[in-house]
Amino acid sequence: MSPFEEDDSDDYWPDEPKEFDPDSIGPKVDIPEAPSFDGDADDDVVQSFWAAVLLANFGLFAASLGLMLVVFQGRYELGGFVFALGALGLLFTYRRYRAFQGQSGDEEGQSESDGPDVADTPDATDDND
Template sequence: MPSDFDAWPDEPAEDDPEDRWGDPESDLVTVPTVGESEAEEDEEEPVEIDSELASTFWAVVVLVNVGVAGISLGAMFIYFRGNHLLGGGAAVVGALALFRAYYTYRGFRDEADSDDTDDNRDSDDTDDNRDSDDTDDNRDSDDTDDNRDSDGDSDDDNHGSGDSTTRN
């Protein structure tokens, strides 16, 4: 008697799908690795960041997250639930958090810029003693070429004639 696990005589032989790719372990290209010693990896120095900069950064990150969440949740409460009181309050809190984040960032940036400007002023004391001749803000008698027309003559040739035609 035939067993249930015998192959059917009419059934075709199954192909192994992995046979078409071969042996990937031996067929792939071996990529060389860069020989880094373990001592170099252990000697990484931590980056030192100013504590005021770090605290301002994280404060701005938290305020922006609260602002985006508040505005988006407020809009969803208003639109989907029709709850104008809760949605409006969340949107207002979100907007205030975004404004506070902006002014915190702006204040820190202006403070950092003023510190950089003070440092530059200390090192560039010789640049502050410039002559007034270096700038052309006060134009006076040096601007005589401004009243010349295309042929190089002055426009003031016809002082008393009163007509605006040019002479030939």
């Protein structure tokens, strides 16, 4: 008999099954179901998110392509133009993000980066004499 032929006798490997069952080894684990998402997000939030994603992707692609055109091929005019388009895309992404944060920001109308109010700062001309 050739080593490449199968032996049909049952006593060749008596301890091994005919076919391997992968579920027969390892621990039994119950995998929980993922919670379903209803998609009840506000349309303004969804629209702003996808606009920011697309603008950011365009901006990163164009800025990196422009830099590669300048560095690797020496095409300063085309590379500079494409880089400027990418920078504008990233700028519009940032402006859209900040405008959305201003819409849905805190009730006081002051974000964390605005700094303290004028009433909270001590008067610089006040001398405690």
